[in-house]
Amino acid sequence: MTTRGYNNYNSLIIRTLNKISVFNKCRKDFFCEVVILLLSIKGRVNFLQLGRFGNFKEQRYRQQFEKPFPWLDFNKELTLSHGGSRFVIAFDPSYINKSGKKTPGVGWYWSGCAGQSKWGLEIGGLAAIDLDNHTAFHLEAVQTLIEDKQATSLTDWYVNVIKERKETLSSISKYLVADAWFSKKPFVDQIIGMDMHLISRLRDDADLKYLYLGPPTGKRGRPSKYAGKVITENIDTNYFELIEQNQEATVYSAIVYSKALKRNIRLVHVTYTSDKGKQIRKLYFSTDTQMDALEILDCYQSRFQIEFLYRDAKQYTGLNDSQARSENKLNFQFNAALTAINIAKVEHWLSQPKEARKPFSMTDIKTMNHNRLLLQRFIDVFGVNAYSAKNRNHVNELIYYGTIAA
Known part of the structure; x- marks a missing residue:
């Protein structure tokens, strides 16, 4: 695992944004700030915490989360620029904790972790499975809103999520992999109708x-x-x-x-x-x-990489922590949490030669970034020249403090 400064995150994000859309400097700086905070704040990552640790007030984060962002285009560019040469698209719903009754889309959804239906929200996640590097890149998460959008069934809702994005998805891979729940005729027929193929069990x-x-x-x-x-x-x-x-x-x-x-x-x-x-x-x-046949087996077994995306985002980047009840704000937090995993993976793991890579550890990345966040605060307050030749080794020692695989 390599240590990377915040400038590396900023450079990667801005390079990718410049390729896909025209954002003003204010919007670019805000997005960089959010990603860095998601990768640095320990504990719950919500508007209150962003306001405490970030450079802006809590209200600024609430307002900016309401604005749209091209998640699919951004993550597609990140995937194709830094991933391998063989991809397959994975689709998998995931349960999100949420209490109350006023949030759009709240209801009873299946939780695979609990093995039962639970009250909360659900997202349908699209990811690009990198078969060469045996990892997954998040593409876009879409909240399940059957009653609000008057969809006839869950199957139809999932199909529409894929159909609305089929042009972009097909440019990555014509193969879609999903678990055994999706091996149903209505779902399969509509996937075939999009000129794609389904791999399942x-x-x-x-x-x-x-x-x-x-x-x-x-x-x-x-x-x-x-x-x-x-x-x-x-x-x-x-x-x-x-x-x-x-x-x-x-x-x-x-x-x-x-x-x-x-x-x-x-x-x-x-x-x-x-x-x-x-x-x-x-x-x-x-x-x-x-x-x-072996490619089918490889694609389906690699499908589980999307589960690691959900696990890391729930444990480390605040996928479960949103305070919002607005559909747009929820969408921003879901996708920002998962996109932050992509950026961490590109900077800390894929940047190394394949034979030198250790297992990808969000624990270490979060610890290093949290240490850097606190250290930068001390440096700013005390006016220390931390990056002189004399102090560089001490700074790196403090950044790595508490990591597992340092």
Whole structure:
């Protein structure tokens, strides 16, 4: 993990903003200030805390959070400029804590962490999964507002979120990866209609059929299309192609017909073997029947990187801490918290050679920036020349104080 000054954050943000939009200096400086504070303040990150630690009054932050910001364009530019060459788009909803009854969109939403529905808010997060660096870049978070926007169902709402941004998303990747909840015909059909493909996982007891590949029987009636049901516990190894086999897993793949999706899919059948010898079977698929089986597996397994974005943003950059009840202010805080993770990742982790990288640690980044924030306050008050050759080592020692992987 490398230490970086606030000037590095400012330079990265301003370079990216200059490529995508025309913001005045006041707006650029404000955005830089917010990102630095999100990466520096320990504890809750809300308007009150921003006013305490920042250069502006609390009311200024409230007013500026109401203004729109091109999150998708900003994060796309950041992703393509600093990421690898292979991406897949990930979509995943996430529960946000929120009490009260007056906030737009508040209601009962599923919390995967709690394993039950809880009262609060929900965001639908879009991220670019970098397959080369095995990490995720946040693109945009959109609050779920079914009742306010009169959407007919959650599925339709999620599809509309993707459809409204399909041009930008398609310029990054034509593949969308989502968890097993999204392996439904209404969702799949609309994703295909956007000229994109879905990578997901089926139920363990999914109803699948072999395709009939034999010659015509010569009998009257429609030619045979299917050759029996796929028994996932005992697949036909003459039909399925063995892709990979090792001590941990056995991977087979074939094109089969899905009764639930009513289309042919590329199925990846994986049998995992635990240390105790227990076998667990999982069914992954892509609507692109020509896609490589191991690439499907890699894309779906890399999907979990979006969960680390949510985890880091909730623990370190205030994703759960908004005091606002305005839809615009909430949107700004959700996206600012997740975008701050992108900026920290680019500056502290992706800037290093791949072979020299240690695990990405937001704990260390937050500690270093918090130390720097306090140290800068002492320097300003006491008028110390902290960056002279004599004092530089002492300053770096104080910045690293309390880090885990220093």
